[in-house]
Amino acid sequence: MRPVYMIGGGITPFKKTNAEMDFRLMVKTAFDAALTELPKLTLEMIDGSVGSYFSDHFTRQLMAAAMVQDYLGLCPKPSRRVEGGGATGGLCFQSAWEAVASGRMDVCLAFGFETMSRVNTWKGNEFIALASDTNFDYPLGGFYTGYYAMMVQRHMYEFGTTPEQMAMVSIKNHANACYNRYAQSPKKLNIADVRNATMVSTPLTLLDICTMSDGAAVAILASEEKAESLSSNPIKITGIGSGSDTMRLADRARGDVLLLPHEKKEDYKDLHYPGVHSCRGGRLAAHTAYRMAGVENPLDDLDFIELHDAYTSSEIQTYEDLGLCRYGDGGKFVASGAPFLANIDYGLDLERAGVLAVNPSGGLLACGHPIGATGLMQAVFAFWQLQGCIEQNLGSDKLQVPEAKRGLIHSHAGTGTYITVTILERP
Secondary structure, three states: OOOEEEEEEEEOOOEOOOOOOOHHHHHHHHHHHHHOOOOOOOHHHOOEEEEEOOOHHHHOOOOHHHHHHHHOOOOOOOEEEEOEOEOHHHHHHHHHHHHHHOOOOOEEEEEEEEEHHHOOHHHHHHHHHOOOOOOOOHHHOOOHHHHHHHHHHHHHHHHOOOHHHHHHHHHHHHHHHOOOOOOOOOOOOOHHHHHHOOEEEOOEEHHHEOOEOEEEEEEEEEEHHHHHHHOOOOEEEEEEEEEEOOOOHHHOOOOOOOOOOOOOHHHHOOOOOOOOOOOHHHHHHHHHHHHHHOOOOHHHHOOEEEOOOOEHHHHHHHHHHOOOOOOOOHHHHHHHOOOOOOOOOOOOOOOOOOOOEEOOOOHHHHHOEOHHHHHHHHHHHHHHHHHOOHHHHHOOOOOOOOOOOEEEEEEEEOOOOEEEEEEEEOO
16 A cells, blocks of 8 residues: 555634535535645646545535535546434545545545434434334334433443533533634533533533534545655545444444553453443544554543544443443543643633643534534644644634644544544654
């Protein structure tokens, strides 16, 4: 395989409604933003694309990615659509990496979008619920907030995780979003605000859950030769991992934890794994990406993480899947302050702030979650972090991780049905 670099990225603001733009114009806006930093790149140099959007229902348009390809002026070059629930954007990014790594393309565009707010919230949740088992789970009222409420209830029962620890995730991500001009829901919150918000599915309140969004994001990937000629500051993709699991939680078999390099078997001698409290697909994705990138201990070897926090509880679960702490210690990890930025006042007593920034962008909770764009949005923010140009792109340096050299992005579908982990590094 050939080395692959990210050379450009762009996003639109994520909004509750973006009615003035259809999906094609949203992608074109993000694409044009990416091209402003690449004056030598022409349309003729782009060999093809991978497009991502989650649901044909939201757009009411089949083959929408083909229409974007046309709108961008890339016909008749090769293109294909990727779809994998909440991991759609992450899968798209990895598919573009494969196109370049294999030698099939020298420059590949990854684009993603979603127009979720064109329907009311109930209908949107119904569309998303069609990504669960429609024979068994969906007829019983299977909306995803209910699934995640069940998962975190088990986490609380097994490990003592508290709603207040979950609330700290919301406080962190919404406060970070106050310095992100693309974010949908910047807010200064306290624990009482989160816990007193409208209860959706116990223990998850409105402020524990991401919001439906309209938006688009693009990433431009290139071979080493093209990256050197087209970009003054390319970022290398050094780790690729993915995993999967059964769609129904009830079908998941018990087994041993796949150990990461810094873990020992005795750490988990009494753990019932994966249960409904953990995502073994996420663990496999992390294990594969770490091995490829040479990561021995994520706390030591990573500078930041942008992870899929559709719920405050899923961020806590993902700390454990990625090995930031032992399984069961995710609540304690956030309570320690380790995933908070050191230079922002969150109104909390944070002993270990600044250890490893998680979701400095604001994540899905506060930046927004237009599903097909979300994983690519993470790639764009990671790209800017590693280029050291957060202030240039956001108008503030508050979210810039000092001397960032290596970051991780994580996409997640369903209750862990598809998961991707990708590691990017400053060469």
